[in-house]
Amino acid sequence: MSKFDYDLFVIGGGSGGVRAARVAGATGAKVALAEEDRYGGTCVIRGCVPKKLMVFASTYSEAFQEAAAYGWEISTGAFNWGAFHERLNSELDRLEGIYRNLLKNSGVETFDQRAKVADAHTVELADGTTKTAKHILIAVGGHPSVPDMPGAEYGITSDDIFHLEKLPETMLIVGGGYIACEFAGIMTGLGVKVCQYYRGAQVLRGFDDEARGLIADGMRDRGVDLHTGTNIIEMKLAKDHDPEMEGGTASDAAAGAEPPDGKGKWDGKRGTAGPIWVKSTNGGEMVFDQVLFATGRTPNTKDLGLEDVGVKIGRRGEIIVDEYSQTDVPSIYAIGDVTNRVNLTPVAIREGMAFVETVFNGNPTPVDHDLIPSAVFTQPEFGTVGLSEEEAREQEEIEVYATSFRPMQQAFIDEKGRVLMKLIVSKETRKVLGCHIVADHAGEMIQLAGIAVKMGATKEDFDRVCAVHPTMSEELVTMKVPVRTA
The missing domain is CATH 3.50.50.60 (FAD/NAD(P)-binding domain)
Structure with a gap:
């Protein structure tokens, strides 16, 4: 025993x-x-x-x-x-x-x-x-994580957003990672006026630069007021601040609303104390119904x-x-x-x-963290596996095969949204080192592309596959000439 x-x-x-x-x-x-x-x-x-x-x-x-x-x-x-x-x-x-x-x-x-x-x-x-x-x-x-700054207790986090009693009219999202960008798209689609601050030069740091740029453009096209190179300096309840503010307010209704206790004081529940005044590093002062921190975990x-x-x-x-x-x-x-x-x-x-x-099975098995496909449910959606162009060119000589275009569904009704299909290929071995897709249902596509990349497929292996037409993903097997080498 x-x-x-x-x-x-x-x-x-x-x-x-x-x-x-x-x-x-x-x-x-x-x-x-x-x-x-x-x-x-x-x-x-x-x-x-x-x-x-x-x-x-x-x-x-x-x-x-x-x-x-x-x-x-x-x-x-x-x-x-x-x-x-x-x-x-x-x-x-x-x-x-x-x-x-x-x-x-x-x-x-x-x-x-x-x-x-x-x-x-x-x-x-x-x-x-x-x-x-x-x-x-x-x-x-x-x-x-919540940043250490004055008034941070008035914001909410991704844990809290699922418990909102009602949707705010306006929301500031702080952060530029996948959680911040996903919720920017979600809340905008649900009818919330969304402003997003990110202190870095471009959202989705660590992902492929070309994909990041296209996603940021797509977010703005869909109505997200995205500000890079911007962060919060200070937050406080709007009622505790002088209403004569530079830059006006993000919501007239929010500026005049009463917090729950009627005194403009924190009531002990994160994010429920009423409209919030925010001062940013770009000098702006705004009022939002809610501030969502998506600043890491x-x-x-x-x-x-x-x-x-x-x-x-x-x-x-x-x-x-x-x-x-x-x-x-x-x-x-x-x-x-x-x-x-x-x-x-x-x-x-x-x-x-x-x-x-x-x-328990006596078979020592190290964890395999190599070539993990993942999806970011931004709008537009992003699927990725393997190395970004920036990571790959630091390791070896590469060829980049990429195409960006308006898909048939959007082109027909003259919408301007674009998609990206991109392969990073080793010059020496011809292996596909990375695959990046920005498009509707990119997560579904990258799951299947990830199998090929994980198996070590070469560019010529991709080329031998017959295209499924008309689809967006057919471009992954029809790109014949690299757009650049590095």
């Missing part, structure tokens, strides 16, 4: 932790899992899933306009946030129930409370009880007891692990966003699978 209560104790009920617990349970291991919030984690409850449903909802406004241009006689009303929100919450409840049942059916014992590490083999629950385990897996994810390692037992924590709060997701304490492992490696849900799931294969 084991001297431990469990073979594995998982802290965190998100996608990675649940998958690891389930798969470990299937090996015959005795497994427990603790989750202090809702099962499903960031992705299911306050990330990928509700965000993508909001993306779907936001695209109908443009679809209605296109339908009219295509000859349909259409009469539409305003977007009903309350009806959508009610259905959204029902869907999230359903998905959380599925996660709970998956664990139950896998024989995993669950604890609906916070847990922290007491020693190398002991977990302490919030109620004071302790449980021992041969192995401990940390899969607690991360949370949105921080691993949830605070007060987990990790450093006390010898687990090394990085400068950004991440758990330091090796290629097998093992910490400096041999019995403690970590996967997912808490390690700040590649912060994507499918990656966390694969890390959980590799952990089980290594620890």
Whole structure:
């Protein structure tokens, strides 16, 4: 009989932790899992899933306009946030129930409370009880960061946006990463007047420059008031500020609205205190109904007891692990966003699978973080796999095959939106080092293109594939001449 209560104790009920617990349970291991919030984690409850449903909802406004241009006689009303929100919450409840049942059916014992590490083999629950385990897996994810600046408490984060009682008339989004840009498109599509500040020279830092530029242009075309090289200096409740402001207000209705307590004071709930006055680095002063911070995420390692037992924590709060997701304490492992490696849900799931294969199946399996396809659900959508043009030319001589054009659907009704199809090719090996797509349904396309890139396909392999006509993606196999070399 084991001297431990469990073979594995998982802290965190998100996608990675649940998958690891389930798969470990299937090996015959005795497994427990603790989750202090809702099962499903960031992705299911306050990330990928509700965000993508909001993306779907936001695209109908443009679809209605296109339908009219295509000859349909259409009469539409305003977007009903309350009806959508009610259905959204029902869907999230359903998905959380599925996660709970998956664990139950896998024989995993669950604890609906916070847990922290007491020693190398002991977990302490919030109620004071302790449980021992041969192995401990940390899969607690991360949370949105809020900048350290005056008035930051009046803003909301991506965690909060799904719980808004009503949509604001105006919103300032601060940040230029994928979360900021995705919500800029979502809120604009839902009828909110959106202004976006990003301190850098161009949004989506780290992605292919040509794709970034096209996406920024597309966001502006769709109505996002995007300001790069701009940040917030100060925020305060509009009622606490002199109404004679330079630059006017972003919403006359917002400027005159009363905050909940009628005194212009913070009521203890993030983002519910009323219209907010904002001063920016470009000298502007504006008032917005809501300010959304999308300025990065921080691993949830605070007060987990990790450093006390010898687990090394990085400068950004991440758990330091090796290629097998093992910490400096041999019995403690970590996967997912808490390690700040590649912060994507499918990656966390694969890390959980590799952990089980290594620890419970006796088959040491390093995590493969190479050539991971991903999608950014901006409007226009972005799919990418492999190296950007900038990264590739730093490594070797390359050829760039790219085309940008108005797709048939938009050209027919004289809309100006453009798409991009781009391949980065090694001059020496002819391998496709990167593929970048900016277009409707780019995420669907890049999943399939990612298979070819992961297999090491060459440009000539792409060329041998017959085009599917008429499609946007046929350009991936019909580009014969490089537009430039580097």
